[in-house]
Amino acid sequence: MAPVPAVCIENVHKRFGAVKALHGVSFNIAQGEFFGLLGPNGAGKSTLINALAGLTRADRGQLNIMGYDVVREYRRARMSVGVVPQELVYDPFFTVREFLRFQSGYFGVAKQSRQWVDELLEVLDLTEKADVNMRALSGGMKRRVLIGQALVHKPPVVVLDEPTAGVDVELRQQLWFFIRRLHQEGHTIVLTTHYLEEAEQLCERIAIIDRGELIALDTKSDLLARGIFRSLHVVASRDIESVPVKVRDKVKAVHGCSMELRLRRDSDSVVEVLDTIRGAGIDVRDIHMEDDDLEDVFIQLTRRSPASETSGGSV
Ligand SMILES: Nc1ncnc2c1ncn2[C@@H]1O[C@H](COP(=O)(O)OP(=O)(O)OP(=O)(O)O)[C@@H](O)[C@H]1O
Ligand SMILES: [Mg+2]
Structure with missing residues:
Protein backbone atom coordinates (compact mmCIF):
# COMPACT_ATOMS: atom_id res chain seq x y z
CA MET A 1 0.00 0.00 0.00
CA ALA A 2 1.25 3.49 -0.85
CA PRO A 3 2.25 5.49 2.22
CA VAL A 4 -0.28 8.04 3.37
CA PRO A 5 0.40 11.52 1.91
CA ALA A 6 2.02 13.98 4.31
CA VAL A 7 -0.56 16.57 3.30
CA CYS A 8 -3.85 15.98 1.56
CA ILE A 9 -5.89 18.98 0.40
CA GLU A 10 -9.25 18.21 -1.16
CA ASN A 11 -11.52 20.82 -2.72
CA VAL A 12 -10.89 23.44 -0.05
CA HIS A 13 -12.94 26.63 -0.09
CA LYS A 14 -12.61 29.60 2.21
CA ARG A 15 -14.26 32.98 1.98
CA PHE A 16 -13.71 36.13 3.98
CA GLY A 17 -16.87 38.10 3.25
CA ALA A 18 -16.83 38.74 -0.47
CA VAL A 19 -13.21 37.58 -0.86
CA LYS A 20 -12.74 34.04 -2.10
CA ALA A 21 -9.44 33.33 -0.38
CA LEU A 22 -9.51 29.67 -1.50
CA HIS A 23 -11.69 28.41 -4.28
CA GLY A 24 -11.65 24.64 -4.67
CA VAL A 25 -7.98 23.88 -4.09
CA SER A 26 -6.90 20.22 -4.22
CA PHE A 27 -3.47 18.61 -4.17
CA ASN A 28 -1.36 16.17 -2.19
CA ILE A 29 2.16 16.37 -0.86
CA ALA A 30 4.00 13.09 -0.44
CA GLN A 31 6.01 12.23 2.63
CA GLY A 32 9.59 13.41 2.31
CA GLU A 33 8.93 16.03 -0.35
CA PHE A 34 10.44 19.50 -0.36
CA PHE A 35 7.41 21.34 -1.67
CA GLY A 36 7.04 24.98 -2.67
CA LEU A 37 3.76 26.86 -2.39
CA LEU A 38 4.03 30.03 -4.41
CA GLY A 39 1.68 32.80 -5.44
CA PRO A 40 1.33 36.57 -5.52
CA ASN A 41 0.27 38.60 -2.48
CA GLY A 42 -3.26 37.71 -1.45
CA ALA A 43 -3.27 34.45 -3.46
CA GLY A 44 -4.45 32.39 -0.49
CA LYS A 45 -1.19 30.73 0.62
CA SER A 46 -1.38 31.72 4.28
CA THR A 47 -5.08 30.93 4.40
CA LEU A 48 -4.29 27.42 3.21
CA ILE A 49 -1.46 27.06 5.71
CA ASN A 50 -3.61 28.38 8.53
CA ALA A 51 -6.30 25.90 7.61
CA LEU A 52 -3.70 23.11 7.74
CA ALA A 53 -2.55 24.31 11.15
CA GLY A 54 -6.12 24.44 12.43
CA LEU A 55 -5.88 28.20 12.91
CA THR A 56 -8.70 28.85 10.49
CA ARG A 57 -11.44 26.54 9.36
CA ALA A 58 -12.21 25.86 5.71
CA ASP A 59 -15.82 26.48 4.64
CA ARG A 60 -15.77 23.35 2.50
CA GLY A 61 -13.40 20.54 1.65
CA GLN A 62 -11.02 18.41 3.61
CA LEU A 63 -7.48 18.74 4.89
CA ASN A 64 -5.41 15.87 6.26
CA ILE A 65 -1.93 15.79 7.71
CA MET A 66 -0.26 12.38 7.84
CA GLY A 67 -3.74 10.95 7.33
CA TYR A 68 -5.34 12.88 10.21
CA ASP A 69 -8.26 15.16 9.52
CA VAL A 70 -7.33 18.63 10.75
CA VAL A 71 -10.80 19.20 12.19
CA ARG A 72 -12.00 15.82 13.42
CA GLU A 73 -8.56 14.63 14.53
CA TYR A 74 -7.17 18.04 15.38
CA ARG A 75 -4.82 16.93 18.13
CA ARG A 76 -3.10 14.22 16.08
CA ALA A 77 -2.96 16.39 12.99
CA ARG A 78 -1.49 19.24 15.05
CA MET A 79 1.14 16.93 16.56
CA SER A 80 2.19 15.97 13.03
CA VAL A 81 2.88 19.47 11.79
CA GLY A 82 5.06 22.40 12.79
CA VAL A 83 4.07 25.73 11.33
CA VAL A 84 6.25 28.82 11.11
CA PRO A 85 3.63 31.54 10.72
CA GLN A 86 4.05 34.54 8.48
CA GLU A 87 2.86 36.90 11.18
CA LEU A 88 5.08 37.37 14.20
CA VAL A 89 2.81 36.39 17.07
CA TYR A 90 4.32 35.75 20.49
CA ASP A 91 4.02 36.57 24.16
CA PRO A 92 6.37 39.51 24.82
CA PHE A 93 6.86 38.61 28.47
CA PHE A 94 8.38 35.18 27.89
CA THR A 95 12.08 34.75 27.43
CA VAL A 96 13.12 32.84 24.33
CA ARG A 97 13.82 29.66 26.28
CA GLU A 98 10.56 29.93 28.25
CA PHE A 99 8.64 30.42 25.05
CA LEU A 100 10.13 27.28 23.49
CA ARG A 101 9.68 25.24 26.70
CA PHE A 102 6.10 26.44 26.96
CA GLN A 103 5.47 25.29 23.40
CA SER A 104 6.92 21.86 24.09
CA GLY A 105 4.67 21.68 27.15
CA TYR A 106 1.72 22.43 24.94
CA PHE A 107 2.63 19.41 22.84
CA GLY A 108 3.24 17.30 25.93
CA VAL A 109 6.91 16.76 25.11
CA ALA A 110 8.53 19.18 27.58
CA LYS A 111 10.64 16.57 29.36
CA GLN A 112 11.99 14.81 26.30
CA SER A 113 12.73 18.03 24.47
CA ARG A 114 15.00 19.95 26.87
CA GLN A 115 18.07 18.90 24.97
CA TRP A 116 16.36 19.48 21.64
CA VAL A 117 15.39 23.01 22.71
CA ASP A 118 19.05 23.71 23.53
CA GLU A 119 20.05 22.31 20.14
CA LEU A 120 17.47 24.46 18.41
CA LEU A 121 18.73 27.53 20.25
CA GLU A 122 22.23 26.68 19.08
CA VAL A 123 21.33 26.03 15.45
CA LEU A 124 19.19 29.16 15.26
CA ASP A 125 22.02 31.15 16.82
CA LEU A 126 19.83 32.15 19.74
CA THR A 127 21.84 30.72 22.65
CA GLU A 128 23.02 34.17 23.65
CA LYS A 129 19.47 35.47 23.60
CA ALA A 130 17.95 32.47 25.38
CA ASP A 131 17.16 34.42 28.55
CA VAL A 132 16.10 37.66 26.90
CA ASN A 133 12.45 38.64 26.71
CA MET A 134 10.84 38.11 23.32
CA ARG A 135 9.91 41.79 23.06
CA ALA A 136 13.57 42.77 23.19
CA LEU A 137 14.47 40.79 20.07
CA SER A 138 14.88 42.19 16.58
CA GLY A 139 12.42 41.11 13.88
CA GLY A 140 14.81 38.57 12.37
CA MET A 141 15.54 37.06 15.78
CA LYS A 142 11.83 36.73 16.55
CA ARG A 143 11.44 34.87 13.31
CA ARG A 144 14.19 32.48 14.36
CA VAL A 145 12.33 31.80 17.60
CA LEU A 146 9.15 31.09 15.65
CA ILE A 147 11.07 28.60 13.54
CA GLY A 148 12.25 26.99 16.77
CA GLN A 149 8.73 26.81 18.19
CA ALA A 150 7.51 25.05 15.04
CA LEU A 151 10.08 22.33 15.60
CA VAL A 152 9.92 21.70 19.35
CA HIS A 153 7.79 18.58 18.94
CA LYS A 154 9.86 17.28 16.00
CA PRO A 155 6.88 17.09 13.67
CA PRO A 156 7.15 14.97 10.51
CA VAL A 157 5.73 17.84 8.44
CA VAL A 158 7.23 21.33 8.65
CA VAL A 159 5.38 24.22 7.02
CA LEU A 160 7.22 27.50 6.66
CA ASP A 161 5.24 30.57 5.64
CA GLU A 162 7.80 33.09 4.38
CA PRO A 163 10.44 32.07 6.91
CA THR A 164 13.14 34.26 5.41
CA ALA A 165 11.17 37.50 5.10
CA GLY A 166 13.18 40.18 6.89
CA VAL A 167 16.03 37.80 7.67
CA ASP A 168 19.63 38.77 6.92
CA VAL A 169 21.67 36.96 4.29
CA GLU A 170 23.86 35.05 6.72
CA LEU A 171 20.96 33.68 8.73
CA ARG A 172 19.09 32.85 5.55
CA GLN A 173 21.99 30.63 4.51
CA GLN A 174 22.09 29.03 7.96
CA LEU A 175 18.37 28.45 7.88
CA TRP A 176 18.46 26.76 4.53
CA PHE A 177 21.28 24.56 5.69
CA PHE A 178 19.21 23.60 8.71
CA ILE A 179 15.99 23.08 6.75
CA ARG A 180 17.83 20.96 4.21
CA ARG A 181 19.12 18.87 7.11
CA LEU A 182 15.57 18.40 8.37
CA HIS A 183 14.56 17.35 4.88
CA GLN A 184 17.44 14.88 4.65
CA GLU A 185 16.39 13.45 7.99
CA GLY A 186 13.04 12.63 6.43
CA HIS A 187 10.85 15.60 7.30
CA THR A 188 8.38 16.80 4.71
CA ILE A 189 8.98 20.48 4.05
CA VAL A 190 6.37 22.88 2.72
CA LEU A 191 7.68 26.34 1.96
CA THR A 192 6.13 29.58 0.83
CA THR A 193 8.44 32.34 -0.26
CA HIS A 194 8.51 35.38 -2.47
CA TYR A 195 12.21 34.77 -3.12
CA LEU A 196 11.73 32.60 -6.15
CA GLU A 197 15.39 31.77 -6.53
CA GLU A 198 15.09 30.21 -3.08
CA ALA A 199 12.23 27.99 -4.26
CA GLU A 200 14.13 27.19 -7.44
CA GLN A 201 17.13 26.03 -5.46
CA LEU A 202 15.31 24.07 -2.81
CA CYS A 203 11.94 22.73 -3.91
CA GLU A 204 11.38 19.53 -5.83
CA ARG A 205 7.75 20.22 -6.68
CA ILE A 206 5.98 23.53 -6.81
CA ALA A 207 2.36 24.62 -6.64
CA ILE A 208 1.37 28.09 -7.76
CA ILE A 209 -1.88 29.52 -6.50
CA ASP A 210 -3.46 32.71 -7.68
CA ARG A 211 -6.70 34.28 -6.47
CA GLY A 212 -7.55 31.21 -4.46
CA GLU A 213 -7.06 28.73 -7.28
CA LEU A 214 -4.32 26.28 -8.14
CA ILE A 215 -2.90 27.39 -11.48
CA ALA A 216 0.14 25.12 -11.69
CA LEU A 217 1.50 22.05 -9.93
CA ASP A 218 4.58 20.44 -11.32
CA THR A 219 8.10 19.34 -10.71
CA LYS A 220 10.48 22.25 -10.82
CA SER A 221 12.04 21.12 -14.08
CA ASP A 222 8.68 20.71 -15.84
CA LEU A 223 7.57 24.09 -14.57
CA LEU A 224 10.75 25.71 -15.86
CA ALA A 225 10.21 24.02 -19.22
CA ARG A 226 6.92 25.91 -19.51
CA GLY A 227 8.77 29.16 -20.04
CA ILE A 228 7.47 30.74 -23.24
CA ASP A 292 13.79 31.56 -18.30
CA ASP A 293 14.03 31.07 -14.57
CA LEU A 294 11.26 30.35 -12.12
CA GLU A 295 10.55 34.02 -11.63
CA ASP A 296 9.93 34.51 -15.37
CA VAL A 297 7.66 31.46 -15.52
CA PHE A 298 5.83 32.59 -12.40
CA ILE A 299 5.13 36.01 -13.93
CA GLN A 300 3.92 34.45 -17.16
CA LEU A 301 1.60 32.06 -15.36
CA THR A 302 0.14 34.49 -12.88
CA ARG A 303 -0.33 37.28 -15.44
CA ARG A 304 -2.05 34.90 -17.78
CA SER A 305 -4.05 33.46 -14.96
CA PRO A 306 -7.63 33.41 -16.18
CA ALA A 307 -8.91 33.44 -12.60
CA SER A 308 -11.73 35.87 -13.36
CA GLU A 309 -12.85 33.80 -16.37
CA THR A 310 -12.79 30.42 -14.65
CA SER A 311 -14.13 31.38 -11.26
CA GLY A 312 -16.42 34.26 -12.22
CA GLY A 313 -20.06 33.35 -11.94
CA SER A 314 -19.44 29.77 -10.85
CA VAL A 315 -20.47 30.43 -7.26
N1 LIG B 1 -8.70 37.13 8.51
C1 LIG B 1 -9.03 37.64 7.32
N2 LIG B 1 -10.09 38.45 7.18
C2 LIG B 1 -10.43 38.94 5.97
N3 LIG B 1 -9.77 38.68 4.84
C3 LIG B 1 -8.70 37.88 4.92
C4 LIG B 1 -8.27 37.33 6.15
N4 LIG B 1 -7.18 36.56 5.92
C5 LIG B 1 -6.94 36.65 4.59
N5 LIG B 1 -7.85 37.44 4.00
C6 LIG B 1 -7.92 37.72 2.54
O1 LIG B 1 -7.84 36.49 1.85
C7 LIG B 1 -7.02 36.63 0.70
C8 LIG B 1 -5.86 35.63 0.79
O2 LIG B 1 -4.98 36.07 1.82
P1 LIG B 1 -3.69 35.25 2.25
O3 LIG B 1 -3.16 35.89 3.47
O4 LIG B 1 -4.04 33.81 2.32
O5 LIG B 1 -2.73 35.50 1.00
P2 LIG B 1 -1.20 35.09 0.80
O6 LIG B 1 -1.15 34.28 -0.45
O7 LIG B 1 -0.66 34.48 2.02
O8 LIG B 1 -0.53 36.50 0.52
P3 LIG B 1 0.94 37.08 0.97
O9 LIG B 1 1.89 36.64 -0.10
O10 LIG B 1 0.74 38.55 0.94
O11 LIG B 1 1.27 36.56 2.32
C9 LIG B 1 -6.61 38.08 0.64
O12 LIG B 1 -7.48 38.75 -0.21
C10 LIG B 1 -6.75 38.54 2.06
O13 LIG B 1 -7.03 39.92 2.11
MG1 LIG C 1 0.80 34.94 3.30
Whole structure:
Protein backbone atom coordinates (compact mmCIF):
# COMPACT_ATOMS: atom_id res chain seq x y z
CA MET A 1 0.00 0.00 0.00
CA ALA A 2 1.25 3.49 -0.85
CA PRO A 3 2.25 5.49 2.22
CA VAL A 4 -0.28 8.04 3.37
CA PRO A 5 0.40 11.52 1.91
CA ALA A 6 2.02 13.98 4.31
CA VAL A 7 -0.56 16.57 3.30
CA CYS A 8 -3.85 15.98 1.56
CA ILE A 9 -5.89 18.98 0.40
CA GLU A 10 -9.25 18.21 -1.16
CA ASN A 11 -11.52 20.82 -2.72
CA VAL A 12 -10.89 23.44 -0.05
CA HIS A 13 -12.94 26.63 -0.09
CA LYS A 14 -12.61 29.60 2.21
CA ARG A 15 -14.26 32.98 1.98
CA PHE A 16 -13.71 36.13 3.98
CA GLY A 17 -16.87 38.10 3.25
CA ALA A 18 -16.83 38.74 -0.47
CA VAL A 19 -13.21 37.58 -0.86
CA LYS A 20 -12.74 34.04 -2.10
CA ALA A 21 -9.44 33.33 -0.38
CA LEU A 22 -9.51 29.67 -1.50
CA HIS A 23 -11.69 28.41 -4.28
CA GLY A 24 -11.65 24.64 -4.67
CA VAL A 25 -7.98 23.88 -4.09
CA SER A 26 -6.90 20.22 -4.22
CA PHE A 27 -3.47 18.61 -4.17
CA ASN A 28 -1.36 16.17 -2.19
CA ILE A 29 2.16 16.37 -0.86
CA ALA A 30 4.00 13.09 -0.44
CA GLN A 31 6.01 12.23 2.63
CA GLY A 32 9.59 13.41 2.31
CA GLU A 33 8.93 16.03 -0.35
CA PHE A 34 10.44 19.50 -0.36
CA PHE A 35 7.41 21.34 -1.67
CA GLY A 36 7.04 24.98 -2.67
CA LEU A 37 3.76 26.86 -2.39
CA LEU A 38 4.03 30.03 -4.41
CA GLY A 39 1.68 32.80 -5.44
CA PRO A 40 1.33 36.57 -5.52
CA ASN A 41 0.27 38.60 -2.48
CA GLY A 42 -3.26 37.71 -1.45
CA ALA A 43 -3.27 34.45 -3.46
CA GLY A 44 -4.45 32.39 -0.49
CA LYS A 45 -1.19 30.73 0.62
CA SER A 46 -1.38 31.72 4.28
CA THR A 47 -5.08 30.93 4.40
CA LEU A 48 -4.29 27.42 3.21
CA ILE A 49 -1.46 27.06 5.71
CA ASN A 50 -3.61 28.38 8.53
CA ALA A 51 -6.30 25.90 7.61
CA LEU A 52 -3.70 23.11 7.74
CA ALA A 53 -2.55 24.31 11.15
CA GLY A 54 -6.12 24.44 12.43
CA LEU A 55 -5.88 28.20 12.91
CA THR A 56 -8.70 28.85 10.49
CA ARG A 57 -11.44 26.54 9.36
CA ALA A 58 -12.21 25.86 5.71
CA ASP A 59 -15.82 26.48 4.64
CA ARG A 60 -15.77 23.35 2.50
CA GLY A 61 -13.40 20.54 1.65
CA GLN A 62 -11.02 18.41 3.61
CA LEU A 63 -7.48 18.74 4.89
CA ASN A 64 -5.41 15.87 6.26
CA ILE A 65 -1.93 15.79 7.71
CA MET A 66 -0.26 12.38 7.84
CA GLY A 67 -3.74 10.95 7.33
CA TYR A 68 -5.34 12.88 10.21
CA ASP A 69 -8.26 15.16 9.52
CA VAL A 70 -7.33 18.63 10.75
CA VAL A 71 -10.80 19.20 12.19
CA ARG A 72 -12.00 15.82 13.42
CA GLU A 73 -8.56 14.63 14.53
CA TYR A 74 -7.17 18.04 15.38
CA ARG A 75 -4.82 16.93 18.13
CA ARG A 76 -3.10 14.22 16.08
CA ALA A 77 -2.96 16.39 12.99
CA ARG A 78 -1.49 19.24 15.05
CA MET A 79 1.14 16.93 16.56
CA SER A 80 2.19 15.97 13.03
CA VAL A 81 2.88 19.47 11.79
CA GLY A 82 5.06 22.40 12.79
CA VAL A 83 4.07 25.73 11.33
CA VAL A 84 6.25 28.82 11.11
CA PRO A 85 3.63 31.54 10.72
CA GLN A 86 4.05 34.54 8.48
CA GLU A 87 2.86 36.90 11.18
CA LEU A 88 5.08 37.37 14.20
CA VAL A 89 2.81 36.39 17.07
CA TYR A 90 4.32 35.75 20.49
CA ASP A 91 4.02 36.57 24.16
CA PRO A 92 6.37 39.51 24.82
CA PHE A 93 6.86 38.61 28.47
CA PHE A 94 8.38 35.18 27.89
CA THR A 95 12.08 34.75 27.43
CA VAL A 96 13.12 32.84 24.33
CA ARG A 97 13.82 29.66 26.28
CA GLU A 98 10.56 29.93 28.25
CA PHE A 99 8.64 30.42 25.05
CA LEU A 100 10.13 27.28 23.49
CA ARG A 101 9.68 25.24 26.70
CA PHE A 102 6.10 26.44 26.96
CA GLN A 103 5.47 25.29 23.40
CA SER A 104 6.92 21.86 24.09
CA GLY A 105 4.67 21.68 27.15
CA TYR A 106 1.72 22.43 24.94
CA PHE A 107 2.63 19.41 22.84
CA GLY A 108 3.24 17.30 25.93
CA VAL A 109 6.91 16.76 25.11
CA ALA A 110 8.53 19.18 27.58
CA LYS A 111 10.64 16.57 29.36
CA GLN A 112 11.99 14.81 26.30
CA SER A 113 12.73 18.03 24.47
CA ARG A 114 15.00 19.95 26.87
CA GLN A 115 18.07 18.90 24.97
CA TRP A 116 16.36 19.48 21.64
CA VAL A 117 15.39 23.01 22.71
CA ASP A 118 19.05 23.71 23.53
CA GLU A 119 20.05 22.31 20.14
CA LEU A 120 17.47 24.46 18.41
CA LEU A 121 18.73 27.53 20.25
CA GLU A 122 22.23 26.68 19.08
CA VAL A 123 21.33 26.03 15.45
CA LEU A 124 19.19 29.16 15.26
CA ASP A 125 22.02 31.15 16.82
CA LEU A 126 19.83 32.15 19.74
CA THR A 127 21.84 30.72 22.65
CA GLU A 128 23.02 34.17 23.65
CA LYS A 129 19.47 35.47 23.60
CA ALA A 130 17.95 32.47 25.38
CA ASP A 131 17.16 34.42 28.55
CA VAL A 132 16.10 37.66 26.90
CA ASN A 133 12.45 38.64 26.71
CA MET A 134 10.84 38.11 23.32
CA ARG A 135 9.91 41.79 23.06
CA ALA A 136 13.57 42.77 23.19
CA LEU A 137 14.47 40.79 20.07
CA SER A 138 14.88 42.19 16.58
CA GLY A 139 12.42 41.11 13.88
CA GLY A 140 14.81 38.57 12.37
CA MET A 141 15.54 37.06 15.78
CA LYS A 142 11.83 36.73 16.55
CA ARG A 143 11.44 34.87 13.31
CA ARG A 144 14.19 32.48 14.36
CA VAL A 145 12.33 31.80 17.60
CA LEU A 146 9.15 31.09 15.65
CA ILE A 147 11.07 28.60 13.54
CA GLY A 148 12.25 26.99 16.77
CA GLN A 149 8.73 26.81 18.19
CA ALA A 150 7.51 25.05 15.04
CA LEU A 151 10.08 22.33 15.60
CA VAL A 152 9.92 21.70 19.35
CA HIS A 153 7.79 18.58 18.94
CA LYS A 154 9.86 17.28 16.00
CA PRO A 155 6.88 17.09 13.67
CA PRO A 156 7.15 14.97 10.51
CA VAL A 157 5.73 17.84 8.44
CA VAL A 158 7.23 21.33 8.65
CA VAL A 159 5.38 24.22 7.02
CA LEU A 160 7.22 27.50 6.66
CA ASP A 161 5.24 30.57 5.64
CA GLU A 162 7.80 33.09 4.38
CA PRO A 163 10.44 32.07 6.91
CA THR A 164 13.14 34.26 5.41
CA ALA A 165 11.17 37.50 5.10
CA GLY A 166 13.18 40.18 6.89
CA VAL A 167 16.03 37.80 7.67
CA ASP A 168 19.63 38.77 6.92
CA VAL A 169 21.67 36.96 4.29
CA GLU A 170 23.86 35.05 6.72
CA LEU A 171 20.96 33.68 8.73
CA ARG A 172 19.09 32.85 5.55
CA GLN A 173 21.99 30.63 4.51
CA GLN A 174 22.09 29.03 7.96
CA LEU A 175 18.37 28.45 7.88
CA TRP A 176 18.46 26.76 4.53
CA PHE A 177 21.28 24.56 5.69
CA PHE A 178 19.21 23.60 8.71
CA ILE A 179 15.99 23.08 6.75
CA ARG A 180 17.83 20.96 4.21
CA ARG A 181 19.12 18.87 7.11
CA LEU A 182 15.57 18.40 8.37
CA HIS A 183 14.56 17.35 4.88
CA GLN A 184 17.44 14.88 4.65
CA GLU A 185 16.39 13.45 7.99
CA GLY A 186 13.04 12.63 6.43
CA HIS A 187 10.85 15.60 7.30
CA THR A 188 8.38 16.80 4.71
CA ILE A 189 8.98 20.48 4.05
CA VAL A 190 6.37 22.88 2.72
CA LEU A 191 7.68 26.34 1.96
CA THR A 192 6.13 29.58 0.83
CA THR A 193 8.44 32.34 -0.26
CA HIS A 194 8.51 35.38 -2.47
CA TYR A 195 12.21 34.77 -3.12
CA LEU A 196 11.73 32.60 -6.15
CA GLU A 197 15.39 31.77 -6.53
CA GLU A 198 15.09 30.21 -3.08
CA ALA A 199 12.23 27.99 -4.26
CA GLU A 200 14.13 27.19 -7.44
CA GLN A 201 17.13 26.03 -5.46
CA LEU A 202 15.31 24.07 -2.81
CA CYS A 203 11.94 22.73 -3.91
CA GLU A 204 11.38 19.53 -5.83
CA ARG A 205 7.75 20.22 -6.68
CA ILE A 206 5.98 23.53 -6.81
CA ALA A 207 2.36 24.62 -6.64
CA ILE A 208 1.37 28.09 -7.76
CA ILE A 209 -1.88 29.52 -6.50
CA ASP A 210 -3.46 32.71 -7.68
CA ARG A 211 -6.70 34.28 -6.47
CA GLY A 212 -7.55 31.21 -4.46
CA GLU A 213 -7.06 28.73 -7.28
CA LEU A 214 -4.32 26.28 -8.14
CA ILE A 215 -2.90 27.39 -11.48
CA ALA A 216 0.14 25.12 -11.69
CA LEU A 217 1.50 22.05 -9.93
CA ASP A 218 4.58 20.44 -11.32
CA THR A 219 8.10 19.34 -10.71
CA LYS A 220 10.48 22.25 -10.82
CA SER A 221 12.04 21.12 -14.08
CA ASP A 222 8.68 20.71 -15.84
CA LEU A 223 7.57 24.09 -14.57
CA LEU A 224 10.75 25.71 -15.86
CA ALA A 225 10.21 24.02 -19.22
CA ARG A 226 6.92 25.91 -19.51
CA GLY A 227 8.77 29.16 -20.04
CA ILE A 228 7.47 30.74 -23.24
CA PHE A 229 10.65 32.71 -23.84
CA ARG A 230 14.37 32.33 -23.60
CA SER A 231 17.03 34.96 -23.85
CA LEU A 232 19.72 35.17 -26.48
CA HIS A 233 22.65 37.39 -25.52
CA VAL A 234 24.61 38.66 -28.48
CA VAL A 235 27.79 40.70 -28.67
CA ALA A 236 27.83 42.34 -32.11
CA SER A 237 30.45 44.29 -33.98
CA ARG A 238 28.26 47.38 -34.22
CA ASP A 239 25.56 49.00 -32.14
CA ILE A 240 21.89 48.16 -32.35
CA GLU A 241 20.91 50.94 -34.77
CA SER A 242 22.21 48.84 -37.60
CA VAL A 243 20.32 45.69 -36.61
CA PRO A 244 17.35 44.96 -38.90
CA VAL A 245 13.93 45.88 -37.45
CA LYS A 246 12.77 42.26 -37.62
CA VAL A 247 15.36 41.44 -34.96
CA ARG A 248 15.28 44.79 -33.18
CA ASP A 249 11.67 44.10 -32.16
CA LYS A 250 12.91 41.23 -30.04
CA VAL A 251 15.57 43.23 -28.25
CA LYS A 252 14.95 43.59 -24.53
CA ALA A 253 18.10 45.36 -23.40
CA VAL A 254 21.12 46.97 -25.01
CA HIS A 255 24.52 47.90 -23.63
CA GLY A 256 26.60 49.32 -26.46
CA CYS A 257 27.20 46.43 -28.83
CA SER A 258 25.79 43.80 -26.43
CA MET A 259 22.11 43.04 -26.55
CA GLU A 260 19.62 40.67 -25.04
CA LEU A 261 16.94 39.30 -27.33
CA ARG A 262 13.78 37.62 -26.07
CA LEU A 263 12.89 34.69 -28.29
CA ARG A 264 9.80 32.53 -28.17
CA ARG A 265 10.81 28.95 -27.53
CA ASP A 266 8.16 27.59 -29.89
CA SER A 267 8.56 29.82 -32.93
CA ASP A 268 11.73 31.92 -32.95
CA SER A 269 14.75 30.31 -34.51
CA VAL A 270 18.12 31.25 -33.05
CA VAL A 271 19.80 30.39 -36.36
CA GLU A 272 17.45 32.68 -38.29
CA VAL A 273 17.98 35.55 -35.90
CA LEU A 274 21.75 35.22 -36.15
CA ASP A 275 21.56 34.92 -39.94
CA THR A 276 19.50 38.12 -40.09
CA ILE A 277 22.05 39.96 -38.00
CA ARG A 278 24.94 38.68 -40.11
CA GLY A 279 22.99 39.39 -43.31
CA ALA A 280 23.05 43.08 -42.35
CA GLY A 281 26.83 42.97 -42.39
CA ILE A 282 27.18 42.83 -38.62
CA ASP A 283 29.64 40.37 -37.14
CA VAL A 284 28.49 38.30 -34.20
CA ARG A 285 31.38 38.14 -31.76
CA ASP A 286 29.80 36.09 -28.98
CA ILE A 287 26.46 34.54 -28.03
CA HIS A 288 24.95 32.70 -25.10
CA MET A 289 21.47 31.38 -24.41
CA GLU A 290 19.63 31.58 -21.12
CA ASP A 291 16.45 29.74 -20.25
CA ASP A 292 13.79 31.56 -18.30
CA ASP A 293 14.03 31.07 -14.57
CA LEU A 294 11.26 30.35 -12.12
CA GLU A 295 10.55 34.02 -11.63
CA ASP A 296 9.93 34.51 -15.37
CA VAL A 297 7.66 31.46 -15.52
CA PHE A 298 5.83 32.59 -12.40
CA ILE A 299 5.13 36.01 -13.93
CA GLN A 300 3.92 34.45 -17.16
CA LEU A 301 1.60 32.06 -15.36
CA THR A 302 0.14 34.49 -12.88
CA ARG A 303 -0.33 37.28 -15.44
CA ARG A 304 -2.05 34.90 -17.78
CA SER A 305 -4.05 33.46 -14.96
CA PRO A 306 -7.63 33.41 -16.18
CA ALA A 307 -8.91 33.44 -12.60
CA SER A 308 -11.73 35.87 -13.36
CA GLU A 309 -12.85 33.80 -16.37
CA THR A 310 -12.79 30.42 -14.65
CA SER A 311 -14.13 31.38 -11.26
CA GLY A 312 -16.42 34.26 -12.22
CA GLY A 313 -20.06 33.35 -11.94
CA SER A 314 -19.44 29.77 -10.85
CA VAL A 315 -20.47 30.43 -7.26
N1 LIG B 1 -8.70 37.13 8.51
C1 LIG B 1 -9.03 37.64 7.32
N2 LIG B 1 -10.09 38.45 7.18
C2 LIG B 1 -10.43 38.94 5.97
N3 LIG B 1 -9.77 38.68 4.84
C3 LIG B 1 -8.70 37.88 4.92
C4 LIG B 1 -8.27 37.33 6.15
N4 LIG B 1 -7.18 36.56 5.92
C5 LIG B 1 -6.94 36.65 4.59
N5 LIG B 1 -7.85 37.44 4.00
C6 LIG B 1 -7.92 37.72 2.54
O1 LIG B 1 -7.84 36.49 1.85
C7 LIG B 1 -7.02 36.63 0.70
C8 LIG B 1 -5.86 35.63 0.79
O2 LIG B 1 -4.98 36.07 1.82
P1 LIG B 1 -3.69 35.25 2.25
O3 LIG B 1 -3.16 35.89 3.47
O4 LIG B 1 -4.04 33.81 2.32
O5 LIG B 1 -2.73 35.50 1.00
P2 LIG B 1 -1.20 35.09 0.80
O6 LIG B 1 -1.15 34.28 -0.45
O7 LIG B 1 -0.66 34.48 2.02
O8 LIG B 1 -0.53 36.50 0.52
P3 LIG B 1 0.94 37.08 0.97
O9 LIG B 1 1.89 36.64 -0.10
O10 LIG B 1 0.74 38.55 0.94
O11 LIG B 1 1.27 36.56 2.32
C9 LIG B 1 -6.61 38.08 0.64
O12 LIG B 1 -7.48 38.75 -0.21
C10 LIG B 1 -6.75 38.54 2.06
O13 LIG B 1 -7.03 39.92 2.11
MG1 LIG C 1 0.80 34.94 3.30
